[in-house]
Amino acid sequence: MSIAVSPITGTIYSGRVNPKTDMWVGKKTDVTSDFLRCVIEKAKFHGGCFEIRGSSGTVHVVTVVLEKE
Secondary structure (H helix, E strand, O other): OEEEEOOOOOOEEEEEEEOOOOEEEEEEEEOHHHHHHHHHHHHHHOOOEEEEEOOOOOEEEEEOOOOOO
């Protein structure tokens, strides 16, 4: 199972990818809403902000702010 973002639409998909061709195999599913809900829940767990550290030393800071209920 893989998760990837479409470079054209920004949609987040889940499905199987052929490792030799890097192409989707069979059905892919739009999981954008589920994925973003998980990011919001993770940020809430960490007080609204968390870091993602890459293997090359990069650091991305994710901050979630509730604007309206």
